[in-house]
Amino acid sequence: MSPSAKGREDTSQGIELFAPAKINLDLRILGRRSDGFHELSTRMAPVSLGDRLQVALRPGREISFRCDDARIPAGEENLVCRAARLFADSFGLPCGLEIVLEKRLPSGAGLGGGSSDAAATLLALRSLFGRPSSLDALLPLAASLGSDVPFFLFRNPALCHGRGEIVTPEPWLGPRMGLLLFPGFPVPTPWAYHAYARNPRPGEERGLPPWGPVRNDLEPAVFEKFLWIAVAREWLQKEARAELALMSGSGSSVFGLWTDPPEPELVERARLFFGPEAWIETFSILSDGSSRNSGALLTESSHRD
Numbered sequence: 001m002s003p004s005a006k007g008r009e010d011t012s013q014g015i016e017l018f019a020p021a022k023i024n025l026d027l028r029i030l031g032r033r034s035d036g037f038h039e040l041s042t043r044m045a046p047v048s049l050g051d052r053l054q055v056a057l058r059p060g061r062e063i064s065f066r067c068d069d070a071r072i073p074a075g076e077e078n079l080v081c082r083a084a085r086l087f088a089d090s091f092g093l094p095c096g097l098e099i100v101l102e103k104r105l106p107s108g109a110g111l112g113g114g115s116s117d118a119a120a121t122l123l124a125l126r127s128l129f130g131r132p133s134s135l136d137a138l139l140p141l142a143a144s145l146g147s148d149v150p151f152f153l154f155r156n157p158a159l160c161h162g163r164g165e166i167v168t169p170e171p172w173l174g175p176r177m178g179l180l181l182f183p184g185f186p187v188p189t190p191w192a193y194h195a196y197a198r199n200p201r202p203g204e205e206r207g208l209p210p211w212g213p214v215r216n217d218l219e220p221a222v223f224e225k226f227l228w229i230a231v232a233r234e235w236l237q238k239e240a241r242a243e244l245a246l247m248s249g250s251g252s253s254v255f256g257l258w259t260d261p262p263e264p265e266l267v268e269r270a271r272l273f274f275g276p277e278a279w280i281e282t283f284s285i286l287s288d289g290s291s292r293n294s295g296a297l298l299t300e301s302s303h304r305d
């Protein structure tokens with residue numbers, strides 16, 4: 001019996017999604033909440049670097065998941081699996097699923113990789129099964145998976161508040177071309193917030209027209225522990241003359257932004273300076289405006305067995 005998914009007649013069809021990374025253009029910690037999280041005001045933007053997720057319909061009831069990166073949790077611990085199970089519990093699943101995750105983003109990089117994969121899973125299932133009718137109905141599920149996950153449902157530059165789960169999409173007015181430096185080691189998000197809480201102080205403010213001063217309040221605690229990250233930000237600011245250089249999220253990545261794409265020669269210099277273990281990529285800010293329903297980032301492909 002083929003599943004009564006949204007007009008799908010057989011179980012060999014599926015969907016492939018891009019799960020974009022994010023960078024934080026500004027991250028202000030406003031205080032400690034009673035639930036132990038921190039009250040935030042942060043501006044985030046999706047970027048052109050990301051993972052790829054394939055979700056295929058299968059007969060039966062099983063949700064099978066595999067990932068090509070042994071460094072992240074493979075089974076039920078993976079945020080993709082947790083998102084699929086949450087969707088099934090909340091909206092039901094008319095059939096089984098085969099989910100394949102192609103990791104390209106480093107984990108613990110401050111890029112929201114796992115959060116983006118979780119949001120992509122919810123969007124894929126909504127697209128495959130045509131429910132829930134409103135994207136907003138996915139917000140509570142996303143917020144329960146992580147503070148950054150709701151942002152990735154909108155896939156648009158946004159101002160985020162609360163613990164990060166209150167998302168207000170906004171037009172992108174700043175420089176759009178970037179260079180990302182990941183040192184090759186992660187910074188665990190909980191550690192970064194606890195380190196901040198031990199000695200709360202604001203990050204160094206820098207100008208970013210047209211918004212004015214921006215900063216990342218998690219920088220001082222992370223820079224104190226990981227000199228590499230502080231040096232990388234300085235290199236982007238002074239050597240690479242970025243219009244803005246900042247650590248993304250809780251680190252470990254730092255990024256530089258320019259109006260024009262960074263020259264290949266600059267990328268080469270960064271690779272020479274930071275060595276083979278660093279992950280260094282150019283990127284662009286994604287602000288296609290039509291991504292509220294993620295249409296711009298969904299590619300639907302029918303996998304005929």
Ligand SMILES: C[C@](O)(CO)[C@H](O)COP(=O)(O)OP(=O)(O)OC[C@H]1O[C@@H](n2ccc(N)nc2=O)[C@H](O)[C@@H]1O
Nearest residue numbers: 036037038040115146147148163164189190193249250
């Ligand atoms: C650093 C950022 O990525 C910036 O966008 C986010 O604030 C973190 O988002 P995330 O990784 O989805 O965070 P979660 O998985 O919800 O929380 C991980 C841990 O980070 C700390 N945390 C997170 C968000 C927040 N507003 N305050 C916090 O103190 C808490 O210790 C929490 O247990």
Ligand SMILES: Nc1ncnc2c1ncn2[C@@H]1O[C@H](COP(=O)(O)OP(=O)(O)OP(=O)(O)O)[C@@H](O)[C@H]1O
Nearest residue numbers: 078079107108109110111112113114115117189249
């Ligand atoms: N699909 C996934 N991809 C990456 N990490 C995952 C995934 N599922 C679970 N995790 C776990 O989630 C944790 C955070 O992963 P993530 O990539 O979101 O961190 P991050 O890039 O630092 O994000 P943030 O910007 O929120 O700090 C890691 O410890 C990882 O083991």
